[in-house]
Amino acid sequence: MSSYHTFAQFYDTLTENAEYKVRSEYISNFFSRYGGSGRNLLDLACGTGTFSKIFSDMGYSVTGIDLSDDMLSVADNKCGGNVKFVKGDMTDFGFDNKFDFCICTLDSINHITDYNDLKKCFDNVYHVLNKGGIFVFDVNTIYKHRNILSNNTFVFDEDDFFLSWDNEYHDEDEVRIILDFFVFNGKNYDRYSEEFDEKAYSAEKLTEALSGFEILGIYDELTENSPCDNSERLYFVCKRK
Numbered sequence: 001m002s003s004y005h006t007f008a009q010f011y012d013t014l015t016e017n018a019e020y021k022v023r024s025e026y027i028s029n030f031f032s033r034y035g036g037s038g039r040n041l042l043d044l045a046c047g048t049g050t051f052s053k054i055f056s057d058m059g060y061s062v063t064g065i066d067l068s069d070d071m072l073s074v075a076d077n078k079c080g081g082n083v084k085f086v087k088g089d090m091t092d093f094g095f096d097n098k099f100d101f102c103i104c105t106l107d108s109i110n111h112i113t114d115y116n117d118l119k120k121c122f123d124n125v126y127h128v129l130n131k132g133g134i135f136v137f138d139v140n141t142i143y144k145h146r147n148i149l150s151n152n153t154f155v156f157d158e159d160d161f162f163l164s165w166d167n168e169y170h171d172e173d174e175v176r177i178i179l180d181f182f183v184f185n186g187k188n189y190d191r192y193s194e195e196f197d198e199k200a201y202s203a204e205k206l207t208e209a210l211s212g213f214e215i216l217g218i219y220d221e222l223t224e225n226s227p228c229d230n231s232e233r234l235y236f237v238c239k240r241k
Contacts, residue, residue: 006181006192008070011048013158018106019222024054026222027136030237031101034216035134038100042128043083044121044137045090045108049075052083060101065093091117091124098130104137107233109206110198113174118201119209126212126240135213135238138221144232145173145200160184173200203227206236213238 004011039060043052046064048071056062056079065088066072072085079085086093090104091112102125112118125135140149149167156163161183168176175198182189201209203218219225221233 004068004194005070006183007179007194008048008068008074010158010161010163010181011071011074012050014156014163015050015106020050020054022222023105024051024058026235027103027105028055028058030136030216031134034237034239035100036130036132038130038133040097040099040101042095042099042102042125044102044104044125045111046075046085047071047106047108049078049083049085051103051105052085053079055103056082063095063099065090091120093124093128095128098133099128100130100133102129102133102135104135107138107140107198109137109139110200111196113197113199115201115205115209118206119211122210122213129240131240133240134216135240136235137238138233138235139206140198140200140233141227141231142173142200142202143230145169145175145198147230148232149175149177149198162189170197174198175200203234210236210238212241214241 041055041060041062043062043064046052046066049064052062052064062083064075064083064085067089076085112121150169152167154165161181164180166178178195181192207215216237216239219235220227220231227234
């Protein structure tokens with residue numbers, strides 16, 4: 001898997017339209033509805049820590065975990081010491097303390113391309129949550145992989161870099177994402193390349209892997225509507241039994 005060295009540098013620019021605050025409020029509404037009075041939150045695959053910062057500012061005691069040193073460095077600088085960040089693999093982690101809530105956002109679950117590893121991830125979340133703890137995550141859908149990403153290319157032309165985002169569709173709804181960054185160095189452009197895979201799972205397979213959780217809802221993106229045939233992103237709201 002990529003270390004996301006260059007990706008970490010430009011991730012916030014590339015996701016500036018991701019509506020972080022809207023998504024955070026959407027998720028926190030489920031916490032208020034279904035959770036208890038606790039405030040300990042785990043941000044799984046926290047990336048550059050934008051969600052960690054927002055939830056920390058909302059009064060949660062946040063711990064972020066990610067496998068990329070570069071992502072964690074950006075996150076730590078962003079949060080100014082108010083969030084604890086830990087390097088760790090989302091398929092193999094544990095904590096001495098328990099959490100009341102866990103989030104995993106912006107299709108991070110799709111980065112787990114092996115079903116057994118997916119089950120391990122969900123089992124890890126189960127074990128670090130308090131009984132009745134709430135787990136909210138989102139995923140890109142099979143529809144999005146087949147019809148939006150597929151073998152398409154996207155181009156981002158920013159002030160200080162140019163990005164070519166190529167997708168190669170593989171069998172079983174897996175997509176290889178190839179990022180070619182062209183970064184302006186003052187005279188010309190330096191090229192940096194990174195690649196990783198994402199896999200889309202059906203709602204049924206995800207539900208099957210969530211043994212130990214009660215599924216409180218599966219929703220079309222940022223709504224409380226049921227998924228439809230052309231949903232591109234789903235939110236799962238789960239409760240530890």
